[in-house]
Amino acid sequence: MPENKGTLMNVYELQKQNDANALVRAQRADPAPGPYQIVVQVRAVSLNYRDLMILANPAQTTPRIPVSDGAGEVIAVGTGVTRVAVGDRVAGAFFQNWSAGDVSAAAHDLALGGSVDGMLAEQVLLSEEGVVRFPDHLSYEEAATLPCAAVTVWNALIEQGGLRAGQTVLLLGTGGVSILGLQFAKQHGARVIVTSSSDEKLASAKSLGADETVNYRTTPDWEKAVWEMTGRTGVDQVVEVGGAGTLEKSLQSVRDGGTVSLIGVLTGFEARINPILVLQKSVRLQGIYVGSRATFANMNRAVAQSRLKPVIDRVFPFVEAPVAYEFLRSGSHFGKVVIRVGD
Numbered sequence: 207m208p209e210n211k212g213t214l215m216n217v218y219e220l221q222k223q224n225d226a227n228a229l230v231r232a233q234r235a236d237p238a239p240g241p242y243q244i245v246v247q248v249r250a251v252s253l254n255y256r257d258l259m260i261l262a263n264p265a266q267t268t269p270r271i272p273v274s275d276g277a278g279e280v281i282a283v284g285t286g287v288t289r290v291a292v293g294d295r296v297a298g299a300f301f302q303n304w305s306a307g308d309v310s311a312a313a314h315d316l317a318l319g320g321s322v323d324g325m326l327a328e329q330v331l332l333s334e335e336g337v338v339r340f341p342d343h344l345s346y347e348e349a350a351t352l353p354c355a356a357v358t359v360w361n362a363l364i365e366q367g368g369l370r371a372g373q374t375v376l377l378l379g380t381g382g383v384s385i386l387g388l389q390f391a392k393q394h395g396a397r398v399i400v401t402s403s404s405d406e407k408l409a410s411a412k413s414l415g416a417d418e419t420v421n422y423r424t425t426p427d428w429e430k431a432v433w434e435m436t437g438r439t440g441v442d443q444v445v446e447v448g449g450a451g452t453l454e455k456s457l458q459s460v461r462d463g464g465t466v467s468l469i470g471v472l473t474g475f476e477a478r479i480n481p482i483l484v485l486q487k488s489v490r491l492q493g494i495y496v497g498s499r500a501t502f503a504n505m506n507r508a509v510a511q512s513r514l515k516p517v518i519d520r521v522f523p524f525v526e527a528p529v530a531y532e533f534l535r536s537g538s539h540f541g542k543v544v545i546r547v548g549d
Contacts, residue, residue, distance in 0.1 A: 217327035218527050219269040220261065228261055229272070229528050237331035239284035244334050246296060248547045249346035250521075251276040251325045253534045254354045254382065260320055261531070267321075274300050274318040276325025276547070277340060277349035289334045295346070298325055299499045300353050302336035306500035318353075326527060328547060338502045341510035351516040351542040352505070354496055355382040360390055360505040361497035362445055362467035371395030373442035376432055376459055378452060380407040382542040383469065385517045387445050388414055393512050396442075399435060401428055407540050414517070429455040440464060440487075457483040457491075465490040517541030524548060 214233040222228040239245050252275045260266055277297040280290050290296060301309075302316035316336075318324040340349040363369045369390075374397040377384040384400065391398045392415040400411040403423040411419060418435050422428040433440060440461030446453055446468045456466050457479060466489060484491055508514070519539040522530035524547050534543045 215328040216524070217271050220266060220272050221269050223264050223266050223268055227528075228268070229531060231525075231527075232269070234327070237329055239282050239287075239331060241285045242287055242334050243284040244280050244287060244290060244332055244337065245282040246276075246278040246298070246330050246332060246337070247281045248276050248278040248325055248328060248330055250278075250350040250547055251545050252347075252350040252355070252382070252518075253530060253543045253545070255534070256354065257319065257531065258535055270319070271323035271325070271327050271330075272319045273324040273326040273545075274298070274320070275350055275353040275355070276330070277346045277352075278330075278547070280337075281329070283334070287334045290337060290339070294339055295349070296337040297340050297349050297353050297502075298330070298332055299336045299338060299502055300357065300496040301498070302333050304498045305335055306498050309495065309498070326545070326547075335499070338499060338506060341506055341513075343510070343513050344515070347518060347521055347544045347546060348516050350544055351382060351386070351518065352509075353502065355542065356386045356509075356516065357497045357502050357505060358469050358494055359383050359387040359445055360508075361501050362469055362492075362494040363387060363390055363443060364394065364508075365497070365501055365504065366492060366494060367443050367465050367467060369394050369396055369443065373397070374399065374436060376441040376444045376456070377401070378445065378447050378456070380404070380411055380540050381447070381537075382539075383447055384445065385411070385414070385541045388416055389514055389517075390508075393508065393514065399432055399441065410540055429458040432459040436461070443467065445469060454479045454483065457487075457489060460487070460489055462487045463489070465492065467492050467494050469494045518544050520544070521546055 213236045219232045220228045221230045251273045280294045301313040304313040375391045376399045397417045399418045400416040401420045408419040420428045420431045444456040444466045446456045521544045
């Protein structure tokens with residue numbers, strides 16, 4: 207990729223594989239756009255559990271600028287660029303080459319912050335096909351929460367799940383995905399049940415519109431509580447973020463013919479589940495790995511129409527990016543964790 211050799215910008219790099227302390231501040235040359243490329247002055251990024259997984263990945267290519275989710279202003283465009291212009295406020299798409307339609311293996315080759323450099327830098331070089339304009343009512347910090355967490359849960363509930371008013375949704379935990387899921391589900395007239403180990407967080411979820419809550423620490427058989435809350439029929443959809451430790455309980459919580467969207471692995475990778483739960487209940491068990499740029503644009507129209515505001519727990523300055531990672535790792539956040547870029 208072409209670079210401007212004249213000046214330097216600040217970035218963070220992962221400089222070691224499988225090392226929680228691998229995040230290092232560094233400098234790189236300011237990027238310059240080639241044909242069909244743009245340069246974005248990054249204003250904010252948000253963290254996802256994926257960013258912690260990449261830190262611990264023994265196969266991760268280094269050095270790598272991490273973080274998939276960021277928003278900023280277009281400050282330069284290359285020849286042939288027509289989708290955006292200098293001055294546009296944009297967010298990067300998680301997959302730089304998945305514009306629309308079904309996902310392909312090729313999309314994984316250009317996943318920001320993993321297979322290619324991500325957004326935790328003062329400036330980034332992106333394809334013009336790999337950005338979307340975000341709604342005018344959102345700040346850069348709010349827009350930075352959208353590309354992974356919001357698109358993923360929108361895709362799961364709305365585009366793939368076909369959520370309808372009056373249906374019941376079960377959301378596990380109160381992290382970024384689940385809280386955005388709560389907001390989208392209520393936007394569509396659904397009944398929402400939220401789980402958490404914190405009564406304080408459950409109270410906050412209630413204030414955002416959650417209809418019922420379950421503390422899974424004090425009610426370890428939370429799937430039975432959900433079953434009773436639904437008149438022993440089960441929920442229509444589950445957004446499954448836990449993975450190995452919660453998948454079977456989610457399958458027990460969903461109704462016959464319902465949908466479980468597997469989008470996270472917070473509790474690990476190796477799951478033992480009873481396939482009879484899927485078979486006899488005719489459950490639709492679907493994997494959701496973010497979504498296309500078209501899905502992002504569809505979601506943004508709904509966000510703009512409802513003037514939805516993503517919930518941000520804390521905003522860290524750029525110099526405290528490693529602290530932001532540790533805050534995310536602690537699990538104490540409610541909603542999203544954001545880093546404001548630029549000192």
